[in-house]
Amino acid sequence: GRHHDQPRRLEDDYKVRMSHVLGVGVNGSVVSGWSRHTGAKVAVKFLDLASAWSAERKARLSELETFLSVDHPHIGRLVDVYETPSGLALVMEYLDGGELFDRLHSRGRFSEQDAARALRQVLLAVRHLHRRGIVHRDLKLENFLYDCGSGDLKLIDFGFARPWSGEEPMRGQCGTLCYMAPEVLDSEDGYDFKCDLWSAGVIAYALLAGELPFDGTSEKQVAKRIRSASYSLAGERWAGISQAGHDFVQSLLQLDAAARPSAADALRHPWLAGQ
Structure with missing residues (x-):
């Protein structure tokens, strides 16, 4: 229920501040946002898979399904995943205590x-x-x-x-x-x-x-x-x-x-x- 295909969009559920970069990870920048429903702050990461082969995209989605099931007090939670025309948007727990x-x-x-x-x-x-x-x-x-x-x-x-x-x-x-x-x-x-x-x-x-x-x-x-x-x-x-x-x-x-x-x-x- 937390992996959303189109036409469900990230923007339907979250407001994203593209100008507020929280950090840069392996596959892209992480920006801040908040839930339109609860107001809770979140971190959002965009993965560009536009050039990926269909098999690679499928494998990536399969791995993310695994990570969606991970729930532990010492692991940042992956809240939602949205498929976009060019890739994926990952909505994650917002952690503001620093590295x-x-x-x-x-x-x-x-x-x-x-x-x-x-x-x-x-x-x-x-x-x-x-x-x-x-x-x-x-x-x-x-x-x-x-x-x-x-x-x-x-x-x-x-x-x-x-x-x-x-x-x-x-x-x-x-x-x-x-x-x-x-x-x-x-x-x-x-x-x-x-x-x-x-x-x-x-x-x-x-x-x-x-x-x-x-x-x-x-x-x-x-x-x-x-x-x-x-x-x-x-x-x-x-x-x-x-x-x-x-x-x-x-x-x-x-x-x-x-x-x-x-x-x-x-x-x-x-x-x-x-x-």
Whole structure:
């Protein structure tokens, strides 16, 4: 009932402010709007599928049907989907508390307690998706927004997400380089849901250290460090972090994807319980 074909139009139910850009995601800008029926504020994203093959458009619609069914306190809700002549209009929950990235930038780094609270919410969202057979493939600080009302984090931007049955490995390099798992960088052999756990490890490192684990003067250099898992937990930034915090980050940033914990297992790590 929330996937609307023509002649039902977005404009029938929502007023959209095209000039008020909230952010830019993988597949386009996100603008603000509000419901004509309830007055509730929403975020609206337009996907241009004018040049897509019919099979690609059908596949995209099938994936969105899956995401419409996702309902979790730490995942931004997809409220409605409208088909347009040129593509799709996605109406999403309005989140006005700012990005996790901006919060980290303003604070420099998180305390262990605050980092653990954020990571718990990140992993609760990931666990829910994985249990429903969905892999996000673009977890990063910018894709978690705060809800002003609850103060909780919510995962957004499913531009690279896809349903995954577990029968065949996923292929195709996608996501954001600094957060990308090594097996996604070299995706010819395929990869599975554990790529999301690597990205969660990058987020954990960033919150505790105030910087990303894999950096460099070029994309080539960054990719080389990711492929060898070349990062450091030494120095002043890490001196005050507990051993449990070190262990948590290391458990996620393992080259061997099979050795990484699942989201459910990571949630049981002593560092999260201890904080």
